[in-house]
Amino acid sequence: xxxxxFVLHRPLQFLPVLFGISVITFVLVRLxxxxxxxxxxxxxxxxxxxxxxxxxxxxxxxxxxxxxYFLQNLAHGEMGKSILYKIDVLKLITTRIEPTLTLxxxxxxxxxxxxxxxxxxxxxxxxxxxxxxxxxxxxFGIGFPPFWLALMLIIFFSVRLDVFPVSGYGETVVDKLYxxxxxxxxxxxxxxxxxxxxxxxxMIAELKGDVATAARARGMPESIVFWRHVMPNSLVPTxxxxxxxxxxxxxxxxxxxxxFALPGMGQLLVRAIFSRDYMVVQGVAMVxxxxxxxxxxxADIVTxxxxxxVKQ
Amino acid sequence: xSEPLLSVRDLSVVFAGEDGPRTLIDSLSFDLGKGEILGxxxxxxxxxxxxxxxxxxxxxxxxxAITSGTVMLDGKDLTTVSExxxxxxxxxxIGMIFQNPTSHLDPLMRIGDQIAEGIRVHRGVxxxxxxxxxxxxxxxxxxxxxxxxxxxxxxxxxxxxxxxAMIGVALSCDPRILIADEPTTxxxxxxxxxxxxxxxxxxxxxxxxVILITHxxxxxxxxxxxxxxxxxGRLLEIGDKRDVLGxxxxxxxxxxxxxxxxxxxxxxLAVIAQEPVPLKARPLxxxxxxxxxxxxxxxxxxxxxxREFAAVKGxxxxxxxxxxxxxxxxxxxxxxxxxxxxxxxxxxxxxxVTFDGADIVTERTKALRKLRRETxxxxxxxxxxxxxxxxxxATLAEVLAVQESVPxxxxxxRIGELLDLVGLxxxxxxxxxxxxxxxxCQRAGIARALAVNPKLIVADECVAxxxxxxxxxxVDxxxxxxxxxxxxxxxxxxxxxxxxxxxxxxVVMYHGQIVEEGPTExxxxxxxxxxxxxxxxxxxxxxxxxPLVSPRGGDALAEETSGLVTGEIS
Numbered sequence: 001x002x003x004x005x006f007v008l009h010r011p012l013q014f015l016p017v018l019f020g021i022s023v024i025t026f027v028l029v030r031l032x033x034x035x036x037x038x039x040x041x042x043x044x045x046x047x048x049x050x051x052x053x054x055x056x057x058x059x060x061x062x063x064x065x066x067x068x069y070f071l072q073n074l075a076h077g078e079m080g081k082s083i084l085y086k087i088d089v090l091k092l093i094t095t096r097i098e099p100t101l102t103l104x105x106x107x108x109x110x111x112x113x114x115x116x117x118x119x120x121x122x123x124x125x126x127x128x129x130x131x132x133x134x135x136x137x138x139x140f141g142i143g144f145p146p147f148w149l150a151l152m153l154i155i156f157f158s159v160r161l162d163v164f165p166v167s168g169y170g171e172t173v174v175d176k177l178y179x180x181x182x183x184x185x186x187x188x189x190x191x192x193x194x195x196x197x198x199x200x201x202x203m204i205a206e207l208k209g210d211v212a213t214a215a216r217a218r219g220m221p222e223s224i225v226f227w228r229h230v231m232p233n234s235l236v237p238t239x240x241x242x243x244x245x246x247x248x249x250x251x252x253x254x255x256x257x258x259x260f261a262l263p264g265m266g267q268l269l270v271r272a273i274f275s276r277d278y279m280v281v282q283g284v285a286m287v288x289x290x291x292x293x294x295x296x297x298x299a300d301i302v303t304x305x306x307x308x309x310v311k312q
Numbered sequence: 313x314s315e316p317l318l319s320v321r322d323l324s325v326v327f328a329g330e331d332g333p334r335t336l337i338d339s340l341s342f343d344l345g346k347g348e349i350l351g352x353x354x355x356x357x358x359x360x361x362x363x364x365x366x367x368x369x370x371x372x373x374x375x376x377a378i379t380s381g382t383v384m385l386d387g388k389d390l391t392t393v394s395e396x397x398x399x400x401x402x403x404x405x406i407g408m409i410f411q412n413p414t415s416h417l418d419p420l421m422r423i424g425d426q427i428a429e430g431i432r433v434h435r436g437v438x439x440x441x442x443x444x445x446x447x448x449x450x451x452x453x454x455x456x457x458x459x460x461x462x463x464x465x466x467x468x469x470x471x472x473x474x475x476x477a478m479i480g481v482a483l484s485c486d487p488r489i490l491i492a493d494e495p496t497t498x499x500x501x502x503x504x505x506x507x508x509x510x511x512x513x514x515x516x517x518x519x520x521x522v523i524l525i526t527h528x529x530x531x532x533x534x535x536x537x538x539x540x541x542x543x544x545g546r547l548l549e550i551g552d553k554r555d556v557l558g559x560x561x562x563x564x565x566x567x568x569x570x571x572x573x574x575x576x577x578x579x580x581l582a583v584i585a586q587e588p589v590p591l592k593a594r595p596l597x598x599x600x601x602x603x604x605x606x607x608x609x610x611x612x613x614x615x616x617x618x619r620e621f622a623a624v625k626g627x628x629x630x631x632x633x634x635x636x637x638x639x640x641x642x643x644x645x646x647x648x649x650x651x652x653x654x655x656x657x658x659x660x661x662x663x664x665v666t667f668d669g670a671d672i673v674t675e676r677t678k679a680l681r682k683l684r685r686e687t688x689x690x691x692x693x694x695x696x697x698x699x700x701x702x703x704x705x706a707t708l709a710e711v712l713a714v715q716e717s718v719p720x721x722x723x724x725x726r727i728g729e730l731l732d733l734v735g736l737x738x739x740x741x742x743x744x745x746x747x748x749x750x751x752x753c754q755r756a757g758i759a760r761a762l763a764v765n766p767k768l769i770v771a772d773e774c775v776a777x778x779x780x781x782x783x784x785x786x787v788d789x790x791x792x793x794x795x796x797x798x799x800x801x802x803x804x805x806x807x808x809x810x811x812x813x814x815x816x817x818x819v820v821m822y823h824g825q826i827v828e829e830g831p832t833e834x835x836x837x838x839x840x841x842x843x844x845x846x847x848x849x850x851x852x853x854x855x856x857x858x859p860l861v862s863p864r865g866g867d868a869l870a871e872e873t874s875g876l877v878t879g880e881i882s
Contacts, residue, residue: 213370214478215418219402229418232421308419308467
């Protein structure tokens with residue numbers, strides 16, 4: 001099991017990465033024009049009130065000192081207090097993380113469920129009508145932005161057919177998943193087009209490749225050639241592509257959560273940005289960044305599990 | 313030969329190209345007897361691989377089709393049986409092994425499972441029983457620890473063991489015929505000898521019939537019963553190996569035999585007229601106690617300091633101006649690393665390399681400038697070494713312009729001269745590599761090397777990828793150039809016979825060290841080291857009556873069969 005030794009070593013490499021991410025998000029958030037105190041006070045803002053709020057949240061300190069306090073808080077497991085919600089940012093995030101996590105997971109699974117059969121179909125008919133149809137559809141998929149796709153799905157499934165809810169999130173597990181079907185489908189349709197292209201290309205190469213020829217030469221039927229040899233070998237590059245697309249996926253949840261009014265992190269982030277709630281924005285950005293690092297780490301583990309040649 | 317097992321009659325294969333159909337295999341007929349090894353010989357493009365693929369209808373492209381003829385096995389014509397029937401024939405009656413086991417074994421699957429797969433599908437047994445059979449087969453093809461090695465992945469084994477695994481896969485369903493497509497071309501000579509021995513043993517123990525495709529007449533002479541010579545899809549000659557090799561009928565076969573770089577008779581102390589090197593001459597290249605080490609990847613935070621792999625360990629060598637030195641050794645012996653270090657392409661860990669008085673370590677800038685102006689390299693794969701988008705003329709002009717050795721207006725003239733030197737028509741200046749043959753490309757590669765006006769040319773396995781007749785032509789070209797231009801040539805090769813034909817002095821490398829060096833004839837006729845002897849013995853001789861010396865025991869064999877590669881870098 002020495003193959004998996006990197007699982008122990010890798011987390012240490014995360015520390016400098018996370019440090020860099022925290023500096024960048026911290027500074028970038030403060031570069032956004034506007035003042036949280038002014039937004040919070042709205043029409044009631046007076047110079048004195050603004051100064052009081054700024055002092056209360058430490059915004060009157062120099063930026064490096066603010067960052068130092070931020071790190072100090074982080075060491076105690078705190079991310080500061082939300083200016084808008086008046087509660088600890090970490091607590092706020094924990095209440096919002098579940099819908100987003102479920103949404104991402106469902107989207108990835110759904111996109112694989114869509115991509116694998118379609119890519120197989122296209123690759124096996126390489127150049128045939130099925131291949132052209134799949135390529136045509138997936139090219140369209142790339143062209144449709146998720147927010148438009150989300151609206152079309154709502155109009156068709158929720159308004160016309162009335163089979164799925166228009167928006168919101170449920171209470172029970174079944175109800176929650178039921179509410180997530182359309183949002184996941186929105187993201188999965190976009191993501192699967194990328195996966196289909198990658199998988200199809202890899203499969204066509206593998207189908208013509210030496211491994212498949214050798215399998216045919218020992219009399220394996222096409223189904224075994226495909227499922228036992230072509231498919232696993234084609235999945236290796238696709239898993240990495242999926243990991244690279246996680247950043248894009250998170251961007252997708254922000255849009256989709258807003259459209260479907262899902263109480264997740266994406267929606268939280270959008271509101272926080274509008275109200276210049278610095279603490280929340282940098283907290284959510286940190287969580288998203290950590291998630292991206294973590295997903296790539298998981299992808300590495302999966303790659304090692306599928307491909308014994310990879311040594312980390 | 314009594315009743316043939318497999319009988320091919322008037323087989324034709326046609327390629328439906330864009331500019332009309334092309335016949336790639338033209339009315340081929342031959343028989344294969346039970347327990348017979350038939351050698352299919354021919355150069356690249358002769359259709360020998362395609363013939364064998366056609367026997368089991370594994371066409372490499374959908375544009376290829378069998379247009380006429382029959383392939384009879386057990387009274388059935390394999391060209392007309394159903395798809396399901398031919399699938400039963402593949403693996404069950406006819407097994408196949410390939411030139412490159414690395415690309416043909418599934419990298420994600422344990423080798424034992426790849427053998428068991430066929431057993432499960434063809435015999436319909438459960439996985440436990442299939443595993444037992446697979447373990448037995450692993451032992452038969454020479455895996456010393458089947459139970460442990462069953463779980464190994466292809467990349468964990470050396471090239472020779474991978475080919476054994478491939479043979480195991482092909483034999484999993486007990487076929488009567490084995491088609492071996494250049495099974496040893498990618499292997500070192502000593503490993504090649506072991507694999508050929510294994511094939512012959514399997515023929516004995518299983519009564520297997522083998523069709524052996526090869527370009528090496530030495531291999532056919534040593535292993536086959538009969539030989540079929542193919543050229544451009546036609547069968548030129550077929551017969552008993554002694555008849556074909558001893559009294560070749562067709563001029564092409566005669567040429568093929570003449571081109572074979574076979575070892576001349578081993579004479580006791582062969583006297584070769586050799587020009588004594590003037591004692592006062594300063595060596596052009598001086599290598600002194602050279603070490604080259606590479607860091608081994610996989611360095612972790614907890615595994616201590618960086619680990620290193622020593623590719624060259626303490627080599628000292630002098631090359632005089634005008635000398636031709638051959639460096640031979642198996643893959644991983646450090647011969648290419650030595651050449652790269654000498655040209656300043658690989659960092660030197662320890663020791664000194666001096667080129668024409670300039671030390672690469674202490675006077676790096678000066679030495680590198682000198683090296684780039686006065687040395688050139690010729691590479692193994694001529695297609696990959698030439699820019700496919702540039703014409704040969706543009707490639708040569710580029711070198712001439714950078715070197716500024718000839719004035720701009722004289723460049724076209726110089727290109728013409730260079731092409732003359734390497735024996736290419738001047739019209740090749742406007743051709744691109746992909747429209748040329750391998751031999752023509754290699755000539756262009758040599759012309760590019762000569763464009764520098766080099767004092768030293770390093771040729772790294774530069775004929776390994778070429779057909780024998782072309783090999784012979786390129787070696788002749790080198791010999792000719794050496795004399796006309798007073799070149800110093802460092803010729804790296806794994807093929808001892810070619811080195812013997814071309815080089816005055818030979819250096820034998822093993823595991824990063826020089827084990828033996830001296831005048832070529834002395835080394836080959838009376839090798840002092842057991843390793844050199846083993847290398848020479850492993851070369852299949854074209855004379856069938858000089859049997860292949862069975863591979864030595866000792867360390868090399870032990871290393872090969874121990875199963876796991878030690879991380880050698882070639």
